[in-house]
Amino acid sequence: MKKLDTQSPDFQAELKALLAFETAQNPEIDRIVADICADVQKRGDAALIEYTNRFDGTFAQTIDDLILTQDDLQSAFERLPENIQTALKTAARRVESYHKHQKMESWTYEDEDGTLLGQQITPLDRVGIYVPGGKAAYPSSVIMNAMPAHVAGVKEIIMVVPTPKGERNDIVLAAAFVAGVTKVFTVGGAQAVAALAYGTESVPQVDKITGPGNAFVAAAKRRVFGVVGIDMVAGPSEILVIADGTTPADWVAMDLFSQAEHDEIAQAILIGTSQAYLDEVQTAMNRLIETMPRRAIIEASLGNRGAMILAKDLDEACEIANYISPEHLELSVENPQEWAKKIRHAGAIFMGRYTSESLGDYCAGPNHVLPTSRTARFSSPLGTYDFQKRSSLIQVSEQGAQKLGKTASVLAHGESLTAHARAAEFRLKDNP
Template identity: 80%
Template sequence: MKYLNTQDADFKAQLKALQAFETAQDPKVDATVATICADVQQRGDAAVVEYTNRFDHTCAHSMADLTLSQQDLAQAFLRLPESVRTALTTAAQRIESYHQHQKQASWSYRDEDGTLLGQQISALDRVGIYVPGGKAAYPSSVMMNAMPAHVAGVPEIIMVVPTPGGERNDIVLAAAYVAGVTQVFTIGGAQAVAALAYGTETITQVDKITGPGNAYVAAAKRRVFGVVGIDMVAGPSEILVVADGSTPAHWVAMDLFSQAEHDEIAQAILITTSADYALQVEAEMNNIMPTMPRRAIIEASLNNRGAVILARDLDEACEIANYLAPEHLELSVTQPELWAPKIRHAGAIFMGRYTSESLGDYCAGPNHVLPTSRTARFASPLGVYDFQKRSSLIQVSADGAQKLGEIASVLAHGEGLIAHARAAELRLKQS
């Protein structure tokens, strides 16, 4: 891991370089995705089956071979050990409970002249959730995408998940069962995104697509945005741990590993005010590394994008955190509630030594679909609000039309839009 010190003359340049990550669309990936999306739009099911067989090495003859029933999901749930079933249902209950607090209600009020103004909240009709199925199985992604949609009142939740080699993962399908997913198709990649966006003979077009995926999935989501909504274009996973030395070093070492093990380009950063503590964490990482099943991925991640930053104090550490705007931020300090208000930009803030980021990934309750690549400066976690939309309510009274009509007439004439002006003027009482 790289070592940075805020007192170095070129610290800002080093910090900027640490964040340098090529997020621009790869022209080759984009060209491939463009072809796939156009083909799915034109040929529908046939194209989806063809690409699924090619990329996932399956032997499907039709979409029927790639479609799962509710009975399939229920059987997957029942095949799991009781401990896993309990973990899934408990996590789902916590996630649902948290997201219930995000529900928004319609509202309205009346002006003194009787004009009604307000906002009507309604759920999307149909959403598609993409669940990765390559390097690992992600039942947590199923619940984090489906549960807020369910709480929002979305009646149809369609899940797509690749099954390389045709192998279906019971825990992923069980999570879909627990989370109330209405349809599941065992397809992935750009072809799955295109099928959700454009619709096929078997898959009904959705209104919005959420969930992370590889570069091809990200490119496809970019391409179909506008035809449907998307949540975000997710980048590599990130964790930033701000530590004052009060947390056992091996706890922090494992927290850094927890994100590094996702991918070779994931990022794990430690900011501490103690050089001695930084050395302790590094020593623990060296001790633990040989025991990690995903050691090669962790080492590549830490070598590529990992870092330790020595800060003068926690105030400076918080400012660096705000610049980095990480996906996951652990405030592994005493009295974290005093420092959390200083954090302006982070996808999720994990407060205190006992709050490992992994608890947020699975079962704490808040959503783990979070903004990456510094987009936490302007973006928020996935939530119920992503599956609802707002319509303005306007009911102008006869008296209100007199006051508003004069204002609208003046402004419309100023813009040269005479029909606008006359439409307002027609409702004015004639003197």
């Protein structure tokens, strides 16, 4: 891992270089995705079947070969060992409980002239969730994307998941059953995103698409945004740990590994206030890496984008964290709630030495779909509110129309919009 010191005159430049990540779209990927999306939009199910067979190595003859029902999901759940069933239900229950606190409610009030104003909250009608397949299975992604939609009151939750070589993962399907997914299509890639966005003869058009995916999925989500809503275009996984030296070095080392093992471009950073402690963590990492099945990925990640930063104190560490704006921030310090008040930008804040980031990934309750690549400066975790809409309510009284009408008339004439002005003036008692 790179070693940085805030007292170095080159620190800011080194930190900026560390955080730099090429987010520009790949023109070749964009071209391929554009063709796929256009083809699915034009040919519907036929194109979806063709691309799925080509890219996933399946042999679907009809769209029915790619559809799973509630009975299929329940059967997958029942095939699992009891301990996995219990873990899925526990995680789903905790995520549901947390997201119920996020649910927005409608409200109204009357002003002094009797005009009613307010906000009406309604759920989206139908959403699509993309769940990665292939290298790994992510039942946690199913729960994190589907459960807030369920809590929001979304009536239909359509899940798409690729099944390379036709292999269906029971844990992923069981998670869909537990989280209340309506229907599953075993398709993935840009073709799945296009099917959700435009609809086909069998795949219903959704209002919003959420969930992570590879570069082709990300490019497809960018392309269909505007036709449907999307959650975000996620970048590589990130963790930033601020440690004051009171947490066992082994714990911090493994927390850094927990994100580095995602892929070679994930980022793990440790900020400490003691060089001796940073050295202790490095020693722990050197020892523990021998036990990691994904050692090669972890080493590549830490070598490419990992770093240890020596800060003069925790105040400076928090300011650095605000600049980094990490996806996951661990405050592995004494009195973490007090230090959390100094954090302005982070996707999720894990407070205290016993709060490993991995608990948030699976079962703590808050959502693990978080802003990456410094976008926590202006965006938030996926939540119930992402599956609800706000409509403004306005009911002007006769008395209110006299006052508001005159104001609107003046402003409309100022914009040379005569019909706007006259529409307000017609409701005035002294209308000429």
